[in-house]
Amino acid sequence: MEILTLLKSNKTLRTATIVVLILLILATLPIYTPDYTIVLLSSILMYVVLTVSWVLFSGPTGYISLAPAAFIGVGIYSTAILGDSMPFPVVVLVSGIVTIFIALLVGALTLRLKGIYFTIFTFGLLELIRHLVLFLELHLTGTRGRFVIAQDFITVYFYMLIILAVLLLVTFLINRSKYGLALRSIGQNEEAASHIGVNVTTVKIATFVISAFFMGAAGAVMATRWTYIDPGIAFNMFFSFMPVMMALFGGMAHLYGPIIGSVVFTYLEEFLLTKLPELYMMLFGAIFIVAILYLPDGLLGVIQKGWAALMRKVRKDNLGGNHANS
Amino acid sequence: MRILEGENVCKYFGGLKAVSGVDFHVDHGEILGLIGPNGAGKTTLFNIISASLANETGNIHFDGKKITGKKAHHICRSGIARTFQAVKIFGAMTALENVQVALLFGCGTKISKKQASEQAMEWLEFVGLLKDSSTLAKDLTIANQKRLEVARALATNPKILMLDEVIAGLNATETTELMALVRKIRDKGITIIMIEHVMKAIMSICDRIIVLHHGEKIAEGTPEAIASNPTVIEIYLGK
CATH class of the missing domain: 3.40.50.300 (P-loop containing nucleotide triphosphate hydrolases)
Incomplete structure (x- = not known):
């Protein structure tokens, strides 16, 4: 009973409990669900990781980055090159760290730009890195692609789950800290933020780099599932647009918006791809356009509106009941 | 002097x-x-x-x-604060949060978020915005937005x-x-x-x-x- 009252009074604790419970359920899933579900869930988890780490930086600051595919690609290539020269956990970690260095470079180059210039420049960098890798591969190794040491799908699933758990924790801690406030102030008015003592460059680059680490790590894990990669697969611009679309689809006002968005979006993609392959992209595009036009706050907005209406109704019913009693 | x-x-x-x-x-x-x-x-x-x-x-x-x-952030921390000709408040943040950021980053001493929130309330009271502490800055009147900007500047000490x-x-x-x-x-x-x-x-x-x-x-x-x-x-x- 005491635990229940504590959970009722402390919102953070309540949210944390729910998240831990969900993660625990996800962790035990492989015991009683078919393999296909686990493979699908790995994809969903990957997109959740990409979207949440994208929102970590781009959500509060409003800097729309199209660099995710570059960071995922770097993670993928790190895994491909490292192969089985070290244990898999170390490979994932090293891939993340390599991504950090690339993100530092990209961040230092691009974060002085604002608005559309930043967006276009990050997209340009993605293309630049892709062609650079292709050029190096052709001239140094003489081949176009590489084989990646495969991991079984259960391993992929668990690594993705662990990355997601760490990412959620990091996002929660950043948002709650003073740096969360600073990031939002940068998004609202960067000049004013710098004039009240926020070191805007450092805060921006640090967050950009943290978000890139998770994208790189996710790429490193997914690489083992694809077994063969080349620059076109690894640095696929699709991975830059998906997090943006999923975040918009879910709504960015709260952390669970992007999560809901990426879960529903990935499932939808999988459903359309398997059930209606010839109409897949058309329907996908149509659904996205409808969502943008009619769900300005994303799925989150719909849920919040529904919840508020429900609460109003409950309160009204309660009031009616009280009157009857008195 | x-x-x-x-x-x-x-x-x-x-x-x-x-x-x-x-x-x-x-x-x-x-x-x-x-x-x-x-x-x-x-x-x-x-x-x-x-x-x-x-x-x-x-x-x-x-x-x-x-x-x-x-x-700019060094100038602020060293003790020169400013407001802007066209107000530059953090519109989607509450009045309290606006001042809190200034306290956490600009005042030169390390303080906790809780202390910052208490001191921010004091500054809001100083400029006469105490009752608007939880209002989003963009919803304040122009006069109050200017007051908020002053409070935010003052919070950097x-x-x-x-x-x-x-x-x-x-x-x-x-x-x-x-x-x-x-x-x-x-x-x-x-x-x-x-x-x-x-x-x-x-x-x-x-x-x-x-x-x-x-x-x-x-x-x-x-x-x-x-x-x-x-x-x-x-x-x-x-x-």
């Missing part, structure tokens, strides 16, 4: 002399007015002092230390506060109230530099006034001396 001193400060925008060879100083504890016609270079001078813009020549010293070439047209666009009552607030800030021992177009307000509140015209300093002195200065009268009223 001179708290802020600039010598031969120049800033060009292409061929335009925005600020050209201006020498100025600010005494500790005074209210210094900065006036001049539109495009005289007043805001540019503010931007140079607060490191929004880099000056081409000249040096600025604050508390005896050279501050030219420093970053400044020695000098630079106010850029803080009463522009306000009605008579709001103007009187804000002028009273400016005096209250000065009484806390904070030196104030203010840019203003409303002559009545600036003449009554300033200890000293500097007049800029076409980027050059053309007059400097007490409000009485400025009001009777023939060059100033010529610029404002024409021959």
Whole structure:
């Protein structure tokens, strides 16, 4: 009973409990669900990781980055090159760290730009890195692609789950800290933020780099599932647009918006791809356009509106009941 | 005692002399007015002092230390705060959060988020916004947004506060109230530099006034001396 009252009074604790419970359920899933579900869930988890780490930086600051595919690609290539020269956990970690260095470079180059210039420049960098890798591969190794040491799908699933758990924790801690406030102030008015003592460059680059680490790590894990990669697969611009679309689809006002968005979006993609392959992209595009036009706050907005209406109704019913009693 | 001193400060925008060879100083504890016609270079001078813009020549010293070439957040932490001609508040954040950021990053000492929230409430009370603490900044009236900007600047614990047209666009009552607030800030021992177009307000509140015209300093002195200065009268009223 005491635990229940504590959970009722402390919102953070309540949210944390729910998240831990969900993660625990996800962790035990492989015991009683078919393999296909686990493979699908790995994809969903990957997109959740990409979207949440994208929102970590781009959500509060409003800097729309199209660099995710570059960071995922770097993670993928790190895994491909490292192969089985070290244990898999170390490979994932090293891939993340390599991504950090690339993100530092990209961040230092691009974060002085604002608005559309930043967006276009990050997209340009993605293309630049892709062609650079292709050029190096052709001239140094003489081949176009590489084989990646495969991991079984259960391993992929668990690594993705662990990355997601760490990412959620990091996002929660950043948002709650003073740096969360600073990031939002940068998004609202960067000049004013710098004039009240926020070191805007450092805060921006640090967050950009943290978000890139998770994208790189996710790429490193997914690489083992694809077994063969080349620059076109690894640095696929699709991975830059998906997090943006999923975040918009879910709504960015709260952390669970992007999560809901990426879960529903990935499932939808999988459903359309398997059930209606010839109409897949058309329907996908149509659904996205409808969502943008009619769900300005994303799925989150719909849920919040529904919840508020429900609460109003409950309160009204309660009031009616009280009157009857008195 | 001179708290802020600039010598031969120049800033060009292409061929335009925005600020050209201006020498100025600010005494500790005074209210210094900065006036001049539109495009005289007043805001540019503010931007140079607060490191929004880099000056081409000249040096600025604050508390005896050279501050030219420093970053904006360093200038703020060293004790120079400012407001903006067009308010630059954090619209989607509450009034309390606006001030909290300033306390957490600009005040020079490390404080917890809880302490910051308590002190932010004190500053909101100081400027008369206590009841609006949980209102989103964009939903405040213009007058209150200006107050919020002042509170946010004060929260960085400044020695000098630079106010850029803080009463522009306000009605008579709001103007009187804000002028009273400016005096209250000065009484806390904070030196104030203010840019203003409303002559009545600036003449009554300033200890000293500097007049800029076409980027050059053309007059400097007490409000009485400025009001009777023939060059100033010529610029404002024409021959």
